[in-house]
Amino acid sequence: MSDTTTLTSRSELYIAGAWSSDAERAWIEVENPATEQVIGRIPEATARDVDRAVDAAVALHKSGAWRDTTLADRADVLTEIAEGIDKRAADLQALYVTDQGGLSSFAGFTSATASMIFRDTARLASSLDLGPTKRDTPGGSVYISREPSGPVAAIAPWNAPLVLSAVKIAPALLAGCPVVLKISPETPLTLFVLAEVFSEAGLPDGLISFLPGGRDVGQYLISRPGISHISFTGSTAAGQQVMRTAAERMTRLTLELGGKSAALVLDDAEPHDFVASLTRGSVVQTGQVCTTQSRILVPNSREAEWIDALTAAFETLAVGDPSDPSTEVGPLVSQAQVDRVESYVTSARNDGATVLTGGGRPSGPGFDTGYWFLPTLLTNTGPEMRVYREEVFGPVIVIEGYDTLDDGIDAVNDTEFGLGNGIYSPDVDRALALAPRLDSGTVSINTTGACITAPFGGMKMSGFGREGGIEGIEAMLESKQIQLP
Structure with a gap:
């Protein structure tokens, strides 16, 4: 296990493949909800950080350095991330208790579930057919390919930051999409550990960024040109605002919202x-x-x-x-x-x-x-x-x-x-x-x-789209028809 102070206080953010500091960033104090004690502090992402993360994700996607890798290679990366999570399980479990107030008896389930999500998503690579696949129809013969939609803005809630971030990150990466993750300021610490796991994997610059911040940071992120898909988990009221913003650019959406x-x-x-x-x-x-x-x-x-x-x-x-x-x-x-x-x-x-x-x-x-x-x-x-x-x-x-x-x-x-x-x-x-x-x-x-690890999501005011399973990967893909004379 890492030193407690190192785990709970951070000075840098992981953006586009590198850890960086910025004197203009404000600080977020992290409390232990069982004691009300401030146990550490982390920097809050700025609009400049969002711009840097999104620009790098767009550049990577255009370059094809990740998009054109094989499914098998992407699956290997997800497996490596799962192994990294396993190695840091003790740190993740300790932070679940002190940062979120989660039960120590439940903490092992959260880290094991996050690891399982990356492993299971990697396993599904063998089930994906990205094409181009010939299809004969009454209107003619066509080829169908399925291509990554592009950079994904992922917004995870404070109540299950590690697990629900994994649910968003793993399928997007397997689909070939870079990810910019907005971290909730209420429970941010486990995701700094996850960022360290990614930083040690030696991945292309721009593939993933971790941005802690409140609603302003999230709103700026989802309104940025270059974001092709928004995956949001949160309240219905917040989801409605996300949907309104997405409508301006016709950005694709996955919304998992409130329930009763x-x-x-x-x-x-x-x-x-x-x-x-x-x-x-x-x-x-x-x-x-x-x-x-x-x-x-x-x-x-x-x-x-x-x-x-x-x-x-x-x-x-x-x-x-x-x-x-x-x-x-x-x-x-x-x-x-x-x-x-x-x-x-x-x-x-x-x-x-x-x-x-x-x-x-x-x-x-x-x-x-x-x-x-x-x-x-x-x-x-x-x-x-x-x-x-x-x-x-x-x-x-x-x-x-x-x-x-x-x-x-x-x-x-x-x-x-x-x-x-x-x-x-x-x-x-x-x-x-x-x-x-x-x-x-x-x-x-x-x-x-x-x-x-199976498709889940809501009906009615609880949102639309599905995360988990093969359906969660397919949500990050666009189908393209290639017609021949």
Whole structure:
């Protein structure tokens, strides 16, 4: 493991193949959300840094130095990056805990997943056919080639910076596209380690740049001429602004946006069999996950059973120091996030909701500092309440009953979002048959989240396009028809 100070404080940014300093850059202070202590600082990218990164990416793409390499050679680079991530796993895991407040018990999963994404994307090189491939059609014979779209602006969110950056970078590079990555200032440190992994790989100048900064940096990046594709993960409101900017230059888009996912519990599901997985799906990463199943829908005939079981499970969750392996719920990322979560609970109370457990900030030893909020379970809510229809992005979950199965499915779909819903039943075939009726890009059966190496994304206001799998690579390619006389 590297020295802690070296990991948390940086003076240079990795741009277009080199580490550089600039006296004009401002500084971003990095906090530990469990203690509120400033643990380091990093430079913030400037407009000049964006220009340099994009210009280098455009120049590289035009030169063909990366675009014209073979898929096998690109795959070898991705495998090398995966190996680099593995070598730095201890550093990445330590930063996940101190920079983000993530649980030490979950940290290994994040670094292993990032490595897996690069390896699996490399594996998919053998499945790609870039052509030109002859195609005989009623209108004539043509050749079809698929070519890299060009430089990609990738914007990763603060809640999963390493994994979601990998999801954007790996397919773009395999497709032949340079990448300019905008890093969130809330949780930037793991991506400096990833930048070091890339810098040690000896890649062409301009292939990838890492730019920490806020919305102004991101907005300037996506509006720059030369960007051919924008891959954005974040809130729906921010995604709408990205879409408006992209429209000015008809820039290609992949948008993975907010969610208000539901867990549909069927009448044959027993609480003792599924309450543990439902609880984990509700509070993983303190609810700061876009696919958090924040609405739990249970049959009215068994609502009392489920309320008792879930309330008991929430009350026994261990809240505290994320570096303690026994902790199950850590801090939120910032004071702003605590205030946001608290406002939703206050609004729900004022609207008549019942707080079954939680509902506020913890007190006592260990909670004098840090950004904490108790796992909270609400009932007596409804579609008219903000907490029921809007994404809270915290450990605040509603549980409500439904009469018939059709009513339950209608309740799942009664939202403007469509990211990831779940079905819970011991009868997997029955759940599979119901999955097409749920309006979301992912449907999880007896679990939560999405498989990151298969195509995932949203419907409705949760965005469009798919990341992961072969589809994530194809999103970075343009099909070209070559017609012969």
